[in-house]
Amino acid sequence: xxxxxxxxxxxxxxxxxxxxxxxxxxxxxxxxxxxxxxxxxxxxxxxxxxxxxxxxxxxxxxxxxxxxxxxxxxxxxxxxxxxxxxxxxxxxxxxxxxxxxxxxxxxxxxxxxxxxxxxxxxxxxxxxxxxxxxxxxxxxxxxxxxxxxxxxxxxxxxxxxxxxxxxxxxxxxxxxxxxxxxxxxxxxxxxxxxxxxxxxxxxxxxxxxxxxxxxxxxxxxxxxxxxxxxxxxxxxxxxxxxxxxxxxxxxxxxxxxxxxxxxxxxxxxxxxxxxxxxxxxxxxxxxxxxxxxxxxxxxxxxxxxxxxxxxxxxxxxxxxxxxxxxxxxxxxxxxxxxxxxxxxx
Ligand code: SF4
Ligand code: SF4
Numbered sequence: 001x002x003x004x005x006x007x008x009x010x011x012x013x014x015x016x017x018x019x020x021x022x023x024x025x026x027x028x029x030x031x032x033x034x035x036x037x038x039x040x041x042x043x044x045x046x047x048x049x050x051x052x053x054x055x056x057x058x059x060x061x062x063x064x065x066x067x068x069x070x071x072x073x074x075x076x077x078x079x080x081x082x083x084x085x086x087x088x089x090x091x092x093x094x095x096x097x098x099x100x101x102x103x104x105x106x107x108x109x110x111x112x113x114x115x116x117x118x119x120x121x122x123x124x125x126x127x128x129x130x131x132x133x134x135x136x137x138x139x140x141x142x143x144x145x146x147x148x149x150x151x152x153x154x155x156x157x158x159x160x161x162x163x164x165x166x167x168x169x170x171x172x173x174x175x176x177x178x179x180x181x182x183x184x185x186x187x188x189x190x191x192x193x194x195x196x197x198x199x200x201x202x203x204x205x206x207x208x209x210x211x212x213x214x215x216x217x218x219x220x221x222x223x224x225x226x227x228x229x230x231x232x233x234x235x236x237x238x239x240x241x242x243x244x245x246x247x248x249x250x251x252x253x254x255x256x257x258x259x260x261x262x263x264x265x266x267x268x269x270x271x272x273x274x275x276x277x278x279x280x281x282x283x284x285x286x287x288x289x290x291x292x293x294x295x296x297x298x299x300x301x302x303x304x305x306x307x308x309x310x311x312x313x314x315x316x317x318x319x320x321x322x323x324x325x326x327x328x329x330x331x332x333x334x335x336x337x338x339x340x341x342x343x344x345x
């Protein structure tokens with residue numbers, strides 16, 4: 001008997017642009033996202049049919065790891081409940097966006113209009129198939145542009161689900177503010193810079209001040225102060241991979257009372273070099289981040305693509321890091337700009 005399982009197989013649902021899956025996790029080899037319904041565009045769901053599909057899949061998983069879940073890091077020792085309830089949600093169906101990040105293929109697709117998932121979740125709750133206490137991840141595109149976004153967030157938080165929102169921060173959401181006040185939300189904003197000019201270069205829109213104002217409002221609302229508002233910096237080789245921009249970023253987070261940040265590397269770049277053999281200066285930038293994190297007493301999360309890259313470090317830490325001008329000079333000698341990518345824009 002196979003003891004490995006995953007709560008998403010048991011009680012998870014993921015809404016994609018044109019399908020419904022157990023989860024939104026994809027793997028490099030194309031596995032992941034076990035399919036529940038294909039060709040889906042927001043219709044009410046036959047929940048009994050959905051749970052029958054889940055039950056069949058769980059029975060198969062109990063025998064042997066199913067194809068989609070092989071090698072998934074979410075697969076752990078897990079006791080399936082078969083309770084025919086949904087507790088964890090991913091909303092990944094909105095591809096519309098109010099930014100146009102140079103590294104984003106979603107934005108390039110022109111902001112496809114998404115379907116309205118609010119009646120579907122309302123129906124789930126009304127019919128007794130909902131279980132409180134889970135988490136809903138709202139991502140995109142830009143999730144605040146989803147039809148009935150605020151109504152959906154109010155509905156979920158009032159019924160006992162915590163939310164995690166990956167947002168550009170350009171559009172302020174009162175429902176997210178309300179959830180932060182109740183300590184029921186985590187907000188992740190990928191700023192990728194600390195200055196207006198670099199923001200415009202990356203996001204292709206003049207919204208730096210607006211985003212900073214919205215971050216401030218979310219931080220003020222956050223019950224655990226800034227811990228529930230996390231700012232992300234994606235290293236984009238050739239664009240924001242310099243000490244000046246990182247200094248600007250740290251100045252800004254201090255100003256905004258942010259205590260938690262996340263660091264990652266641009267995904268196409270990481271993939272292009274198979275998560276290894278990237279330009280050596282990337283590792284020195286991570287050292288610089290870690291130095292500032294320590295100095296400023298900030299919590300840092302290293303996201304997955306960067307952690308794969310870090311496993312293949314090809315340059316030693318430098319003692320020059322104590323002397324900024326020398327470190328800057330050394331860093332610049334290690335940049336291999338031939339390895340910069342052409343991004344979408
Ligand atoms: S094991 Fe991985 S791929 Fe399978 S349902 Fe869980 S998260 Fe998704
Ligand atoms: S904010 Fe997100 S979805 Fe929008 S363009 Fe940037 S990366 Fe893409």
